[in-house]
Amino acid sequence: MSKDKKLKEKILKAQQDGDIASLYVLEQQAHDTFDEETLQSFYANILDLALERLTQTLEEHRAMDMNEVQDFATLRALYEYAIEHYSAGESNDAAALFEVLSGLSNDEKFSNAIKLHWMAAQEKISFDDFLDRIADIEATQRAGTFYISEFKQEAQKLLDNMKDKGGKA
Known part of the structure; x- marks a missing residue:
């Protein structure tokens, strides 16, 4: 065969x-x-x-459990789907997907990271700007996560901005 x-x-x-x-x-x-x-x-x-x-x-x-292999793989697939939308400039669709994802896992680090993705997409920050200004790709690679998990100082400004608008940051 x-x-x-x-x-x-x-x-x-x-x-x-x-x-x-x-x-x-x-x-x-x-x-x-x-x-x-x-x-x-x-x-x-x-x-x-x-x-x-x-x-x-x-x-x-x-809630999905990051320690359960199928839940982990499911979260990864859904995250990749949301990122696909975000990188294609479909920020409304990406924001909706990130919103669902942020409440789907029992892993607080994952949920908090996805909330930043959600806020950036909601604020119509382009994916390239998100990668350049908000995400810390090198630190994420060192962390070894399948999702962008580390962020630059600019991320705090995004959180503060959402709080000022009365958002759910």
């Missing part, structure tokens, strides 16, 4: 099992093996599974 066929079988099994974490484990292999169109389908499947888990979580009135 070819490597390509084996990989497709592994991906299909993970999809059938609703196993987002396994799909992320197979991500590099998918990048090395598939063309752009197939990769888009791969990520669309991850997103579909994440949206199903989001719906289920909301219906159960529970």
Whole structure:
């Protein structure tokens, strides 16, 4: 059996099992093996599974647990989806997604970081400006998180500005 066929079988099994974490484990292999169109389908499947888990979580009135592998992978997929919107200039959609994400996890550090994303998108700060002025990419890389978790001093100004406007900072 070819490597390509084996990989497709592994991906299909993970999809059938609703196993987002396994799909992320197979991500590099998918990048090395598939063309752009197939990769888009791969990520669309991850997103579909994440949206199903989001719906289920909301219906159960529970918070996602960063220590539970499927919840972690779901939060990552939803975060990447929100970032995709933000980087495409769709700040209203991104803000709505970040708002939901900020209340979805039991991890306070994640929730607080996502609130800053939400506020920046709400304030129509471009994604590039967010990366340049607010996010601390080097510190985030050192922290090893899948999300932008470290911020520059400018972030405090954003928080203060939202508080002054009577926002939920």
